[in-house]
Amino acid sequence: MYRPENRPRSINQPQFSRRALVKGAATAVAVAGFAGSLPALAADDAAGPFTRASEFLTSRKLNPVLAGRYYVALKKRDPQFDAEVSRLLGIIAQAKASDVDAFLASTQLDQQSSSTVTKIISSWYLGTVGEGADAELVGYAEALMYEPTRGILVVPSYGGGPNSWGEKPV
Amino acid sequence: MNTTYDADLIVIGSGVMGGLVASAVAQAGKSVIVLEAGPRVTRREILEKYRSSPVKLALTNMKLQGAGSPYPNLPYAPTTYGDYLEQTGPVRYNTNYLRVVGGTTWHFGSALWRMIPNDFKLKTLYGRGRDWPFGYEELEPYYTRAEYELGVSGVDEEDQSGQGGAPFPPRSKPYPMKGLPWSYAFKRVAERLSKGGYNPVSESNGRATQPWEGRPVCAGNNTCNPVCPIGAKYDGSRTIDKAERAGARVMENAVAYKIEADDTGKIVAVHFKRPDGSDHRLTARYFVVAAYAIETPKLFLLSTSDKYPNGIANSSDMVGRNLMDHTGMSVTMMAKEDLWPGQGPTELLVYLNGRDGPFRKDIPSSKIKLRNTVPTSQITSALIAQGVFGSKLDEEIRRRSARELNWATDFETLPLPENRVSLSKTKVDGLGLPVPSIYYSVTDYWNAGRDSILTDMKRFSELLDADITNIDVNHQNRQHVMGGMIMGDNPKDSVVDADCRTHDHRNLFVAGTPVMPSVSCMNPTLTGAALSIRLADKLLKEI
Ligand SMILES: Cc1cc2nc3c(=O)[nH]c(=O)nc-3n(C[C@H](O)[C@H](O)[C@H](O)COP(=O)(O)OP(=O)(O)OC[C@H]3O[C@@H](n4cnc5c(N)ncnc54)[C@H](O)[C@@H]3O)c2cc1C
Ligand code: SF4
Numbered sequence: 234m235y236r237p238e239n240r241p242r243s244i245n246q247p248q249f250s251r252r253a254l255v256k257g258a259a260t261a262v263a264v265a266g267f268a269g270s271l272p273a274l275a276a277d278d279a280a281g282p283f284t285r286a287s288e289f290l291t292s293r294k295l296n297p298v299l300a301g302r303y304y305v306a307l308k309k310r311d312p313q314f315d316a317e318v319s320r321l322l323g324i325i326a327q328a329k330a331s332d333v334d335a336f337l338a339s340t341q342l343d344q345q346s347s348s349t350v351t352k353i354i355s356s357w358y359l360g361t362v363g364e365g366a367d368a369e370l371v372g373y374a375e376a377l378m379y380e381p382t383r384g385i386l387v388v389p390s391y392g393g394g395p396n397s398w399g400e401k402p403v
Numbered sequence: 404m405n406t407t408y409d410a411d412l413i414v415i416g417s418g419v420m421g422g423l424v425a426s427a428v429a430q431a432g433k434s435v436i437v438l439e440a441g442p443r444v445t446r447r448e449i450l451e452k453y454r455s456s457p458v459k460l461a462l463t464n465m466k467l468q469g470a471g472s473p474y475p476n477l478p479y480a481p482t483t484y485g486d487y488l489e490q491t492g493p494v495r496y497n498t499n500y501l502r503v504v505g506g507t508t509w510h511f512g513s514a515l516w517r518m519i520p521n522d523f524k525l526k527t528l529y530g531r532g533r534d535w536p537f538g539y540e541e542l543e544p545y546y547t548r549a550e551y552e553l554g555v556s557g558v559d560e561e562d563q564s565g566q567g568g569a570p571f572p573p574r575s576k577p578y579p580m581k582g583l584p585w586s587y588a589f590k591r592v593a594e595r596l597s598k599g600g601y602n603p604v605s606e607s608n609g610r611a612t613q614p615w616e617g618r619p620v621c622a623g624n625n626t627c628n629p630v631c632p633i634g635a636k637y638d639g640s641r642t643i644d645k646a647e648r649a650g651a652r653v654m655e656n657a658v659a660y661k662i663e664a665d666d667t668g669k670i671v672a673v674h675f676k677r678p679d680g681s682d683h684r685l686t687a688r689y690f691v692v693a694a695y696a697i698e699t700p701k702l703f704l705l706s707t708s709d710k711y712p713n714g715i716a717n718s719s720d721m722v723g724r725n726l727m728d729h730t731g732m733s734v735t736m737m738a739k740e741d742l743w744p745g746q747g748p749t750e751l752l753v754y755l756n757g758r759d760g761p762f763r764k765d766i767p768s769s770k771i772k773l774r775n776t777v778p779t780s781q782i783t784s785a786l787i788a789q790g791v792f793g794s795k796l797d798e799e800i801r802r803r804s805a806r807e808l809n810w811a812t813d814f815e816t817l818p819l820p821e822n823r824v825s826l827s828k829t830k831v832d833g834l835g836l837p838v839p840s841i842y843y844s845v846t847d848y849w850n851a852g853r854d855s856i857l858t859d860m861k862r863f864s865e866l867l868d869a870d871i872t873n874i875d876v877n878h879q880n881r882q883h884v885m886g887g888m889i890m891g892d893n894p895k896d897s898v899v900d901a902d903c904r905t906h907d908h909r910n911l912f913v914a915g916t917p918v919m920p921s922v923s924c925m926n927p928t929l930t931g932a933a934l935s936i937r938l939a940d941k942l943l944k945e946i
């Protein structure tokens with residue numbers, strides 16, 4: 234079974250992670266600039282519960298700078314977001330599940346907590362918050378959806394280099 | 404000898420077609436002005452907009468494209484994403500051409516194909532559509548020149564008629580560059596389908612496989628649409644740059660809205676508007692309109708006067724009519740083994756078994772292409788919408804990415820006078836000019852193609868041991884705008900003659916795909932480019 238911990242490392246793009254990190258930092262500045270939302274950085278503490286919920290739901294250690302920015306973007310669109318996150322953390326604690334899979338298997342989520350779960354997972358995986366014309370990009374190459382196929386499929390526009398395809402992917 | 408004119412030649416439109424004509428004529432030492440409706444853009448700026456945009460444009464994700472284009476949307480040159488084009492027919496003709504210096508090829512897929520000899524004789528051989536006034540042999544040298552002008556990579560040994568035979572069509576020179584390497588998916592899929600008699604063909608295309616006139620080698624960035632980050636892919640900016648280096652004057656943000664003729668029928672001037680609405684007029688000996696197949700007829704229809712109440716060059720009433728596309732369909736299937744489409748460029752493997760044969764009396768010519776865009780974001784959005792979370796989400800992203808195949812088919816369509824571009828009576832753009840109004844439809848000929856391809860798709864799924872998961876036969880627009888200024892020998896039923904010169908006005912020409920009398924099932928830009936180079940040769944004999 235595929236697990237994020239043993240995800241295949243890039244063979245075609247040995248420098249991918251370094252490049253992605255540098256790029257990530259550059260994007261962070263750019264995006265904060267555009268949204269005019271410096272509070273993103275100051276929001277680390279407020280984002281604590283959100284980060285905990287996110288790390289549990291995605292089974293990953295997550296980048297705190299990105300977490301701050303996802304949090305601000307989500308909260309901007311939903312004034313009740315803090316309450317929803319703390320309610321969800323309560324449900325998670327009650328379930329006493331070892332991980333997200335056990336939690337999802339053992340817990341019947343009500344409509345509200347299911348919507349909170351979807352919002353959080355969707356943000357981190359797709360890199361965007363909001364729908365349609367209201368959508369806002371928080372991370373591109375950092376979006377979690379690219380992780381399961383990293384080393385095989387590129388993040389579009391960050392190619393693997395000439396002739397970096399052709400062999401059977403492993 | 405240019406005392407009474409602003410230029411020897413005015414070209415309207417700075418895309419690949421306008422660029423080819425302008426650079427050839429400027430290189431011969433003639434004075435050339437190119438009017439371009441849109442602004443200049445840089446690769447860097449478009450790339451940054453793409454990366455920071457929440458909605459990424461992808462050919463497989465047409466519905467969302469309205470929000471996703473990184474190209475400018477300006478009141479005087481509105482984006483064609485969204486509702487700019489007025490639709491009045493039963494089939495939507497939602498094409499997305501660009502208005503920027505360099506034109507639409509900034510975001511084209513870059514498939515650059517020749518038509519084959521029988522494509523030029525559709526009426527004679529199959530009783531359908533129209534014949535061209537000349538045959539493949541006449542266009543062949545220009546195809547070769549176009550391949551070298553645009554820098555095409557391809558495989559010389561292949562039978563592009565799809566029958567798995569000897570190299571075809573005949574060519575006077577090899578491709579300028581060798582073909583791109585195949586991904587694992589292409590190799591494996593081709594191996595399985597060949598057992599059913601399906602002959603794989605490599606798409607010839609505008610991606611460099613060796614350094615070519617300043618273009619680096621294709622690096623598999625997989626964003627040919629909307630922009631190649633490194634400029635490995637040909638786009639019209641290359642050619643218009645050449646024209647400028649040869650001395651042509653490119654005027655951006657200049658929207659042509661009227662072509663003016665004198666009483667003898669000679670074209671004397673073109674009128675254009677600046678973004679501030681101001682009017683300007685320029686004169687020349689010769690005029691070439693290269694504004695692609697919707698804006699070109701629009702400009703001709705707008706150019707009315709007492710003497711030409713139906714617009715310029717329109718004594719046949721054919722301006723705007725015979726609009727065509729390669730209106731298509733697509734089928735998705737899920738394999739039971741990992742294949743990994745999405746590695747390398749966005750497209751390469753095609754099937755042309757249905758390209759030519761006596762069946763064309765009843766069934767249109769067709770091309771089947773394996774889509775090869777990185778599918779991650781579409782797959783992930785769909786999974787999240789289905790409520791797939793936890794480790795299952797990662798597993799499913801991986802499984803579906805590895806196994807989901809999308810086959811896109813393009814069909815030949817026929818020139819039908821009722822399929823047309825006209826001027827909207829109710830809607831105007833930011834300059835007050837009417838927007839194009841489009842009536843488009845398909846006939847039973849198209850339906851016969853659909854039914855025939857559904858049989859092939861069933862066979863594909865058996866050979867690949869895959870399950871068909873989606874069929875979309877809802878007349879997908881293929882972005883290949885052709886017709887509207889149809890070529891023919893008879894001035895009563897065509898707009899331009901075999902030299903792309905308007906029947907009604909000796910010094911007015913049309914460049915590119917709008918003149919094509921029949922369109923085959925293949926992406927049309929190389930054919931339009933060959934016609935444009937041929938047009939420039941003719942012009943140079945006269946100017
Ligand atoms: C998404 C997409 C993918 C495609 N993929 C392929 C492919 O793989 N292979 C292929 O063969 N073809 C493809 N095409 C089609 C290809 O892009 C066109 O065939 C090609 O761009 C036509 O060139 P052109 O110079 O005639 O027109 P354009 O490139 O559209 O250039 C015309 C120029 O004229 C300007 N103009 C228009 N009106 C005026 C006016 N009134 N005054 C002044 N200037 C004006 C426009 O602003 C524009 O810059 C694709 C198209 C799209 C949209
Ligand atoms: S695959 Fe990438 S590098 Fe190659 S042409 Fe397309 S965008 Fe450019």
